[in-house]
Each structure stands twice: as structure tokens, then as C-alpha cells.
Amino acid sequence: MSEMDERGHPVDDLSALLDGELETGERDRVESHLAGCSGCRALLEDVRRLDAAVGAEAIPPVPPGLERRIRAGLGARTGGAPEAERSGRATVWRSWRASMPLAAAASLIVAAAIWLLRPVPSEVPRPETPQEQASRPEMSPPEPPVARGDERKKDAGASARAQSDAISRESAPPATRPVPPAAEAAPGQNVASVDKQEPARKSARALESEAPRRLEAAADAAPAPVAPSDTRDRPAMAQVEPLSQSATDSISPRAAAGRVGWPVRIEAPPYDVLLTAEDAMVVSAGSWICRVAIDAADGRRLAALARSAPPGGTVAQLGAAQPSAPQPGATPPRAAQPPPPRPSAADAALSAIRERYRAQIEARCGPLPR
Amino acid sequence: MSPTPKPPGVRSLGLVHETAGAAAAEHESVTESELVGRARSGDQEAFGRLMETHLERVWVLVWRVLRHREDTEDVVQEVFLTAWRSLPGFRGEASLATWLGKIAVTRALNHLDRGGVKVSRNAVPIEPGSGDGQRTAGLAREPEDGRPAASPLRVLEARDLGRRLADCLGRLPPAWRAALALRHQDQRAYEEIARALGLALGTVRSRLSRARLALRECVESGT
Numbered sequence: 001m002s003e004m005d006e007r008g009h010p011v012d013d014l015s016a017l018l019d020g021e022l023e024t025g026e027r028d029r030v031e032s033h034l035a036g037c038s039g040c041r042a043l044l045e046d047v048r049r050l051d052a053a054v055g056a057e058a059i060p061p062v063p064p065g066l067e068r069r070i071r072a073g074l075g076a077r078t079g080g081a082p083e084a085e086r087s088g089r090a091t092v093w094r095s096w097r098a099s100m101p102l103a104a105a106a107s108l109i110v111a112a113a114i115w116l117l118r119p120v121p122s123e124v125p126r127p128e129t130p131q132e133q134a135s136r137p138e139m140s141p142p143e144p145p146v147a148r149g150d151e152r153k154k155d156a157g158a159s160a161r162a163q164s165d166a167i168s169r170e171s172a173p174p175a176t177r178p179v180p181p182a183a184e185a186a187p188g189q190n191v192a193s194v195d196k197q198e199p200a201r202k203s204a205r206a207l208e209s210e211a212p213r214r215l216e217a218a219a220d221a222a223p224a225p226v227a228p229s230d231t232r233d234r235p236a237m238a239q240v241e242p243l244s245q246s247a248t249d250s251i252s253p254r255a256a257a258g259r260v261g262w263p264v265r266i267e268a269p270p271y272d273v274l275l276t277a278e279d280a281m282v283v284s285a286g287s288w289i290c291r292v293a294i295d296a297a298d299g300r301r302l303a304a305l306a307r308s309a310p311p312g313g314t315v316a317q318l319g320a321a322q323p324s325a326p327q328p329g330a331t332p333p334r335a336a337q338p339p340p341p342r343p344s345a346a347d348a349a350l351s352a353i354r355e356r357y358r359a360q361i362e363a364r365c366g367p368l369p370r
Numbered sequence: 371m372s373p374t375p376k377p378p379g380v381r382s383l384g385l386v387h388e389t390a391g392a393a394a395a396e397h398e399s400v401t402e403s404e405l406v407g408r409a410r411s412g413d414q415e416a417f418g419r420l421m422e423t424h425l426e427r428v429w430v431l432v433w434r435v436l437r438h439r440e441d442t443e444d445v446v447q448e449v450f451l452t453a454w455r456s457l458p459g460f461r462g463e464a465s466l467a468t469w470l471g472k473i474a475v476t477r478a479l480n481h482l483d484r485g486g487v488k489v490s491r492n493a494v495p496i497e498p499g500s501g502d503g504q505r506t507a508g509l510a511r512e513p514e515d516g517r518p519a520a521s522p523l524r525v526l527e528a529r530d531l532g533r534r535l536a537d538c539l540g541r542l543p544p545a546w547r548a549a550l551a552l553r554h555q556d557q558r559a560y561e562e563i564a565r566a567l568g569l570a571l572g573t574v575r576s577r578l579s580r581a582r583l584a585l586r587e588c589v590e591s592g593t
Contacts, residue, residue: 015579054550057536060442067418069447074451280557
């Protein structure tokens, strides 16, 4: 199943090549073509780059209380239908509300017709009939069961809100929603937020190369707001202390680790490593970038190491077994910084993980830059 | 390089600590099976533990398809409530993670279909079959002399790249995003993605390819 474009380039095969989904014969043919086609090589590199950036995109954390709400909705399986339908009703309600403007317009027309065709004109309003009373809830439906209760409980007047809500859902960009303080944001956003607030610190981050900045930007660009995570509801892996602003301020330019949610970022010059919630590791250095799937246990081990580093501490050197010399132009670590905890253990663990995935990384993206 | 399949249950329980290995895998597998068995017979606590383990992964998957926090919240609730109701019919042929992933993607796509939700609220979607993402797009700027083309993507400012990427992901057809989301979760094999989406293998391959090419073209063009 091989596809060539009209100019004979295996464009549609590059994605499958990247994913390791080509059969041997196909792969040989595509690789042979790549050896002589700079355009296809450039395209493959672009796709690989974008793929890594997509994988490193910051995802908003699970909202506080969501797990509790789901648990509350479970009910007994045999008799739990009304409760179990709550979340579905929330969505049905939303769709229903979206159709409210039309329904309201139709009702107005009917009401006007009834008024014009009434048999006995009278200045005195006649009392409502039981049928009319019964029909009123269709115009002013009750509040739906609460799925994300807080917001929906707060506002009443569903009929009036239906129109504005339907409109806002269509047009309001996610960015119009409130954004929580930077200290509560995801790790990538933490670092980026510091950059925004303190431009002077940018120079201290001089060893940030192109790819790490791209990753940060990708993390920054998550369109949905990031809420503080509710550690009570999160798996053990994500149960970490929020990083305070003061702690963020004292993060060393040479090494930093995010502490809330995902992705977890580790600066280990010359590499910048992002661990994603999907058990992937995105390693970048300069313009080189690579994303590989890693074992969940390795992901946890790396995340634990990253999170155990004190603010300002160096996590470890992921890229080199021996401590590396400071990068040219890099700001040296501050003298007051506390030494990293058990650096030898961290080094050993990181080296082991690096070596375990070296073959996979290099097969996918070429040699690890030194 | 084929993705290495993971033993069922190794990752999904979220209880794996530092000693991953065959024995641990076996243990975790049994543990998840036990929890599934208990949940199947109506044990809410057991289901709650399974949910703790899988909630974040389901959340990520649904968000990648919907790219809207409130919608994701609704759909994730639906996913777990559906799973709770349907668990008696879960035969364990696929891992629980795969089963939940299938429910999640189906529910997310249904949500978009049924609600008339415009995922990229202000943007023009990239339509399948339009010029975006077609084969010729990839090499439109290929130089005749065969020298490496200067990719605009590589000279983009970092922040621009991030913004454009987010925007372009939101403009991809949801079905393409679903394929990408499944691929990014655990680097799933095409065969597994095909099963989850109910598609032929070739369709998955084509969809992923077009999604990536469309993404690249969209990011580069900045429109």
C-alpha cells in the first residue's frame, strides 16, 4: 500500500514511515527515495518536528472535583439510570438550549396568531387555562441536573440565557475565559509565565536553544484555560505540591522541573526533556527534536526525579554521563543554590533511561546531539 | 520501527512503581482484572479505582479531539458513566484502556456531531478534500534543483509556532484529530487506531498522513 504523488514522491508514506508502520519493502523503497530527495527529507523533518510539538502540547489538567462528580453520578447499576443519565442530559440540555431561539420565535408567532384570532376581544386578560399552564414549562424549562454544577447553578433564568449561551458557545474564543494565576499553571506555562513577567531573566536562560523555546511556545499555546489541579482526584503520579511563585522565581536557569500536572519539563543541558501525560518523552537540543514513547515506569521515575529537585537545584545531566561543562554563554549556577539531592543517584537513573531509549531515539530521529 | 506493544494492564493501573518487569506486569494485570470483575458486579469502589487510573488519559484523549475544556468535561463524564453501565458487556478482549479510548473517541465525535459545536469557534476549518493537506502540498515549494528547501516552519518564532499549532489543530477535521489523538496516546499502532475508530487500516494511514500534511501547511501559511 504505497502512495506516490504525481511527481513520484512518496509523500503519503512519510507519515507511516515516521510511525514505523511501513512494511520492510515499502520502508526500503521510501528510505531509498529519501536518500536522493532533499525535498522529501525536509518534509519528513517538518512533520517530525510538528509531531513532537503536538505531543508536547500542554493539556489542561483534569478539573477539580470531576472525579467526585462522576462518582456521584454512578448510582447502582440496576436502578441508577436517572443518575447515570445526568451527564448525558447536560449535553442534551445544551443542544436543547441552542435551539431555544427558534422555539421561542415559533411560540411567539403561535401566541400572536391566537391573540389575533381570539373570538371575544376583551381588555381584561383572561385567566390561563390549565392547558396553558401546563405548556409553560416548555418555554421556561427547569434547570438541568448539575453536571458541572457550579457555573450552572449560579445563573437562573434559563430561557433568557439560552440565547446568549448559544451565541457565546459559537463565537466566544476559549481565550475569553478566565485564566488562573501563573503559579497554578502547568509546568511549561510556569516557566513561560516567569519569562513574561521578568524579561530580564531571559538572559539568564541563555542556554535555552531553539527547540526548547518551541516546546514552551507549544505549551503556552493551549487554547483552553488551565485550572489548578485537584490533587485529591488525581492519580498518584500527579499528586505533587503546587509550585509557588516564589519557588518558581528561584528556579535555576540550568535546571528546572515543573511540579504541577503535565508535561513535566526537565532542563538537562544540552537537552531539554518534556514528559507528557501520554508516556512520551520529547527530547530536544538546538533545532534537533525527537519524541519517543517510553515505558510508564520510566516516565514515573523521571517525573519523580524532576519533582524531587529543589528549586534552583540541578536535576542531572541527561545527555552526558559525566557532568558537562557550562554551556558557552550560559549563566553559571548561583552560588547560593543548594546542592542537588543525591546527584549520583539522579545521574545514574537518567543515564540508564537515556541508554535504554538511545537506540529508539536514534532510529527515529538520528544521532543524539552532543 | 513498530511500536512495542505493552502488556495489558502494565500501564493502565497506574500502580506501577519502580520495579516494572514481567512479574510486576503479571501482578498489575491480575489486579486490574480483579477490579474489573468487581466493578462488573456492581462494586462502585472498584470502578472508582479504575477511574482514578484512567481519568487523566481519557481526559487527554477527549481534549485532544474537542479542544474545549467544558465540552471535554461533559464528555469525560459521559465516557465513565457509559463505561459503568456497559461494563457487564466488557469481555476483556482488548485492554480496559483501549476499550475506554474507543468509548472516549466515539463520544467526543458524537458530541461534535450532535451539538453542532464549532470546535474552532472563530476559525475556518480545514476541510477534507480541500487544497489543504493534499499530496501536492507537501512538496509545493520543492526546488527544481533538488537543493534543500528552506522550510518556513523552521524560521518561525517559537511563540508563533505554538499559536499557529494550536489554531491549526483546532481547524483540522475532528475525525483527523481523533486519529492523531489516538496515535499520540501510547503511540498506538495503526491497527489499534483502526479498531477504535471503526476504520480500515488504509484509511487510518491516509488520515494521519493528511492530517500531518495539512497541519504543516496550515502552520506554515499562518492562515
